[in-house]
Amino acid sequence: MLKSTYFFFISLFILTTSAHAQTTITGYVKDLFGKGIESATVSITGTDSRTSTDVDGFYKLRVDSKPPYKLEVTSVGYITQNILLKGNEIYKDFQLKKDEHVLELVNVRGQTDNQRRVGEIKRSGFNVSVIDMNRYANQTATVNQILRTAPGVTIREDGGLGSNFVFRINGLAAKIYIDGVPMDDFGPAMSLNNIPVNLVDRIEIYKGVVPAFLGSDALGGAVNIITKQRNRHFLDLSYSYGSFNTHQASLVGMYTNPKNKLSVRTNAFYNYSDNSYKMYTEEKYGVILEKVVNNKFVPIDEAKRFNDRYYSAMGQIEVGLRDKSWADQFFIGLTYAANNKQNQLGATINTVYGGNWRESAYIMPTISYKKQNFLVERLYADIYANYGYDVSHVRDTAKYNYEWTGKPITNSIGQALRNEVHTKYNTASILARANFNYDFDESRNNSLNLNYNLSTNDRQSYDKVLNNNTSGLPNNLVKHIVGLAWQNQWLEKRLVNNIAIKYYGLDTYQEIDQRLFGDNNEVVGGAIIGQSRYLGFTGYSFASRYRIFKDGGVKLSAERAYNMPSMDAIYGDGQNYLSNWDIKPERSDNVNTGFYYNTFFNENHFINFDISGFYRLAKDYLNIRVVVDNERDKFQYYNIPGVKLYGGSFEFRYGYKDVITAALNGSYDKAIDNQKFTDDTNQQVSLTYGYQIPNRPWVYGNLDLGFAQNNWFSKGSRTQINWTTQYTKWFYLSDSHLGSLASKSYIPTQLVHSLLLSYSWNHNRYNISGEARNIFDERAYDNFRLQKPGRAFYVKFRVSLL
Structure with a gap:
């Protein structure tokens, strides 16, 4: 002892x-x-x-x-x-402090992956901006709420947390990627409107021409979300609570063994909300909430949303090796995600559901490989593959529609009883992506990029109520996209050009049940028939940047690009979106131009100014309309034969040290019906020719003012306050030139203000923030008078361990 x-x-x-x-x-x-x-x-x-x-x-x-x-x-x-x-x-x-006497050096060899990517973005000819998400780490916002403040970006939501949305850049449907992988391949639980800001490092926003390495059918723009990845150990945890019983939690971390370079990284999040915010009657905008009195519908002033709960969860773990002779990175991962979304409304407020919901569970194994000097010097390889399997259930157990008081509407006023709906969807998907980039010299004056992207979706539906009807019938969609790009730098890298060609292939197949059944469910006629089609297109693009002087330059790009319809656009989602087998891919001929200027004054002041314009001729423009199906309002994608789009945006940023920040941007985005005749005879002029496309915002902007101070109350602390304002000009829901002025429906002008106050101490290890959104309780709408949440308050706690 x-x-x-x-x-x-x-x-x-x-x-x-x-x-x-x-x-x-x-x-x-x-x-x-x-x-x-x-x-x-x-x-x-x-x-x-x-x-x-x-x-x-x-x-x-x-x-x-x-x-x-x-x-x-x-x-x-x-x-x-x-x-x-x-x-x-x-x-x-x-x-x-910046050393103005030292020229900026570009050291390609020995750069980190992040340095290499950021450097490529800055030097490229693409019209691209980067949002540093670390400055938003203490906010309770999701990625889409930050992204929609960028110039030229519109995100139109149906409601609160977890609601469906439509995403566009400068008026055209844009693609969303996560670390270069199309987000469509991450299942329904992974979406812009539920990814916490803590999981994201930066967001790259491409307007117009999209780089070939993204390898998908992006048209007119794309967003690449870069998640947090570090070589060091770190762990970031957060939890927030707020209005409408909203809970959001996230976790992101990484560990690397310094000896054998074995790495483990993980991401996880959980979101929950009752979405029980108030709705208000606004008769002048056609927003009327109703209840039944004496067998008649009468309007009411306000009501709370009910049966609109949403929750989602995701967990991801990746294990692999870094900095090996045969691989810079090699990871094997597994992602599991699940969500449950009650669906109170269809496409408008006219039909109120009581027992409609959708739930899904998704699992996805992944493998990724990255290597500089792959096989030969200066050849970079990035190879990725995943397999996803999703099981979704769409159910409606209510026999009636509901009034806004939460009571069912009985058949005493002629409301017919409805049958229960329960459809199960099994969807298997595969994504395989290979990206190779070869530099012809150490200075990267000439580079060649080859990208191949294969994605497949195989969905089978099972009617759990009428098993003899549509059970097991497949819907298939396969995309092949191949891109080849050449980038060159001339005039001491003042001029950068990127020329690319891309092939798009779309293969679709479905089976339709046209059988007739007798009283005993026996087949008395008809058959199950199959439909298939393959479409192939070739696109091309050119992007150029010329640095006029040290702090400023111009950018110009042009392209012919295609946007392939999604699974929901072709086959519907079984809930709010109807199918449209005849829908066509969208094509657009685009021209984009811009001017940028960035400079420092007296080391303490920073100014950034960007202005851009675009002109686009779209064929078979993809739009959304409201269709009545079985007495319910639903959405459906359809093609507008010809649309002309033009407009522009600007952004001005100012910074004083790390104390004051100010940003102001505005966008003008006009879409005109460009199809003159209604038929091939060119005899009948369309009534909508030359007029603006309805139901889309066309003037919008954002203001962000921030003030911060270090070492208040304690050493190593930071206090920050931000005021944001979002502006949307009114727009018509229907054709502006048809009907009387009094009969036209429109969405009103909106000005939404929010306030954030955050405090960090112990050198950013501990953080607490409070947020007040829509302070003045502005009526906010995006789609078909579907009101979004009003005034709301949130508090967030965050711990960052290094």
């Missing part, structure tokens, strides 16, 4: 001595505007102790010597900073 005690104290003494002998200093290296500086070198002068910052500007330096010692921070393009540490300080932040 005495020997054991003696040994324990000796061991404790040795460990304590070692702890004193070795100190770990951590902190951030940022510029004057609070932006992390990646790959800055932090070292102890006169020793071998040194390290580099990661994408956030974070560093961790182990020091073997005792204080005092001189800490030095260097980075290309910044003035070196030295500081003498006299005590046992274990946390130190740095802010570096």
